[in-house]
Amino acid sequence: GAVVSQHPSRVICKSGTSVKIECRSLDFQATTMFWYRQFPKQSLMLMATSNEGSKATYEQGVEKDKFLINHASLTLSTLTVTSAHPEDSSFYICSARDVRGQNTGELFFGEGSRLTVL
Amino acid sequence: RKEVEQDPGPFNVPEGATVAFNCTYSNSASQSFFWYRQDCRKEPKLLMSVYSSGNEDGRFTAQLNRASQYISLLIRDSKLSDSATYLCVVNMPIGNTPLVFGKGTRLSVIA
Numbered sequence: 001g002a003v004v005s006q007h008p009s010r011v012i013c014k015s016g017t018s019v020k021i022e023c024r025s026l027d028f029q030a031t032t033m034f035w036y037r038q039f040p041k042q043s044l045m046l047m048a049t050s051n052e053g054s055k056a057t058y059e060q061g062v063e064k065d066k067f068l069i070n071h072a073s074l075t076l077s078t079l080t081v082t083s084a085h086p087e088d089s090s091f092y093i094c095s096a097r098d099v100r101g102q103n104t105g106e107l108f109f110g111e112g113s114r115l116t117v118l
Numbered sequence: 119r120k121e122v123e124q125d126p127g128p129f130n131v132p133e134g135a136t137v138a139f140n141c142t143y144s145n146s147a148s149q150s151f152f153w154y155r156q157d158c159r160k161e162p163k164l165l166m167s168v169y170s171s172g173n174e175d176g177r178f179t180a181q182l183n184r185a186s187q188y189i190s191l192l193i194r195d196s197k198l199s200d201s202a203t204y205l206c207v208v209n210m211p212i213g214n215t216p217l218v219f220g221k222g223t224r225l226s227v228i229a
Contacts, residue, residue: 034216043205043221044162093161095216107217109161 003027004096006110013084014118020080021113023094029074030096034107035067038091047092050077084117091115121145124206124220132228135196139223141189141206150209151182153191155202156222162205165191196227 003026013019023033031052036044048069049057056069068080077096081088091114095107124141131137143151151168166173168180168189179192189206206220 036219044219046216046218049216091159109163112159112161114159 004094004108004110006094006113008113009111010114010116012116012118015085016083018080018082019084019115020078021092021094021115023077023079023096023110025075025096025108028096030077031074033071033077033094033096035069035077035079036093036095038093038112044093047079050079050094052077081115084115086117089115089117121218122206122208122220124223126221126223128224128226130226130228131196133196133198135227136192136194137196137225138193139191139204139206139225141191141220143187143189143206143208143218145208145210146184146187148187148208148210151180151189152207152209152217153178153180153189154205154207154219156205157202162219165204193225196225198227198229201225201227 005024005026007022011019033050035047037047038044046059047062047067050069050071052071052074058064066082068082071077091112093112094110097107122143129137153165154162155165156162166175166178166180168182170182172181177194181190191204193200203222203224205222207217209217
């Protein structure tokens with residue numbers, strides 16, 4: 001089945017630094033990838049939709065200048081948390097659909113990246 | 119009203135028990151429905167899709183009631199390995215849209 005790989009799985013950084021998270025679709029092309037965030041005991045909340053070759057679409061309340069998304073190819077999307085602060089500590093998960101199956105509904109998830117900002 | 123609502127639980131049941139989870143969704147135009155399973159500190163994984171006629175996969179049975187905008191998941195003969203959070207997930211009807219997740223229902227199966 002389709003596989004989405006996310007890296008790094010865990011990162012600890014100091015407040016004020018920037019962190020980049022990569023999301024790759026390994027055996028399919030994804031024109032669209034979705035970035036979710038999950039705080040402890042909360043549901044997954046969509047942050048933004050990453051579109052290959054164009055600007056990302058951000059959900060209300062998500063700062064586009066803080067969470068930079070780049071989708072430079074059909075297999076790679078990156079999320080950069082700029083000037084991270086402790087409140088940005090969370091579980092970030094990317095997901096994608098196989099381009100050929102846009103209407104099937106199933107999303108394939110990366111393994112997630114747990115960010116801890118000290 | 120939230121788009122997808124679930125009872126957060128936790129449901130603590132003994133091994134072998136039957137347990138049912140419910141979920142309601144607000145958008146009557148929703149087209150696709152799923153149950154995902156999420157283990158602690160892991161990414162969600164698809165458990166099963168939910169079809170209009172209802173569907174079964176081993177010990178798991180999913181039901182959809184479009185009139186009531188209600189989805190259910192039944193787990194029979196619970197195993198310790200079933201302990202996880204079960205996420206009700208809905209797909210909006212237009213284009214390549216993201217899934218909308220409920221907060222999840224926590225299940226603990228006890229020996």
